[in-house]
Amino acid sequence: MVANALEINPQRLWDSLERSAEIGRFRGTGLRRLALSAEDKEMRALFVDWARQAGCSVEIDRLGNIFARRAGSDPALPPVAIGSHLDTQICGGRYDGILGVLCGLEVVRTLNDRGLTTKRGIEVICWTNEEGARFSPPMMGSMAFAGVLPIESVLATTDDAGVSVERALDDIGYRGPSPVGRRPFDCYLELHIEQAPSLDREGCDIGIVIGGYRTQALRLTIKGDTGHAGGTPMAMRRNALVGAGYVIAAVNDIGLAYAGDEGRTTTTRIESFPNLPGTYAEEVKLTVDFRHIDAGRFAAMRADIDRAIAQSAQKANVEIEVAEGWSWGTELFAPECIELLKTTAGELGLPYREMRSQAGHDAYAVATVAPTAMIFTPCADGISHNVNEAIELARSVPGANLLLNAAVARANR
Ligand SMILES: [Zn+2]
Missing domain, CATH: 3.30.70.360 (Alpha-Beta Plaits)
Structure with a gap:
């Protein structure tokens, strides 16, 4: 590993995941934290609280997407964005999306520990309704952000009980003041569990996602x-x-x-x-x-x-x-960001494999408006969208460290 490599605090990341797993607990090991539900509200409040404690300023847009920014030394430059989602499926697991948001928060906390200021800010994002379990389609917040879905039609979308997104946002107090989109990012990085078994079976801890199915x-x-x-x-x-x-x-x-x-x-x-x-x-x-x-x-x-x-x-x-x-489609991500992840993994001495994602992610939408790439980490047997979704902390830390060092490298450009 290179001399100036940074490392996250694994125990702190784990404690945050465990705290999240208390909100919307379902069938013992899982989560049922549907978008814009009371449980989602509670998790959002916790995330906003954590972000503010870590010195971030927090903005919320009209669709409830949350942007927590750690300032850089040059406020004129667009930030490096790191995001994913905190909502889950009806019989969901504890890590799908959540690991990505909390690794973003861990990046901020690690920089705070070291007293480091990056040139560009680091922005940690929670996208609204990635799962599409309550309101369809999935990836609603990020697609509207990218201009792929019209905002008014998203607000008018109803769940099976006839409750609109607009009403649900108001009910939990997350129809924020910021406009949707038009928010420049230097780049967008998303870490996510693979949700398929290949990393777990191959004993490899990092997937660098070069595209999708x-x-x-x-x-x-x-x-x-x-x-x-x-x-x-x-x-x-x-x-x-x-x-x-x-x-x-x-x-x-x-x-x-x-x-x-x-x-x-x-x-x-x-x-x-x-x-x-x-x-x-x-x-x-x-x-x-x-x-x-x-x-x-x-x-x-x-x-x-x-x-x-x-x-x-x-x-x-x-x-x-x-x-x-x-x-x-298949060609989603920016070659410069894929290259950054590969180079950084090489410098850190972290083995990785290139792969394509079988699942949809917020990164697909963001990739249409900012240079984007994704990191996959293993989950046990690839089980996901299931209460038995499981990860090993030791096998998640390499991906988190890759995220941290790649984000810092990019933020100091
Ligand atoms: Zn997900």
């Missing part, structure tokens, strides 16, 4: 009619739920057919109407997503899915409308 969400509306579960002859029925069943099974089979080269397909959500005993379904909405690393194979998967949808519609005697939802 091509990903597309589809929103299907399956239309039939409704009738009596007893009286209506089978041949007369146009049962939307049966159409959905055929689609769900076919989509999964396509995923299995492409699994050999890391294709993925998932039907993630189903809504059925009227969804009552004694009737069959008039309308079903499905959300499907599929992912592949290779553009040609991705296109082939899409063709297979389209064919399966058409066959399912015919077999169930229903109509299926397909609308495209969120998507992202």
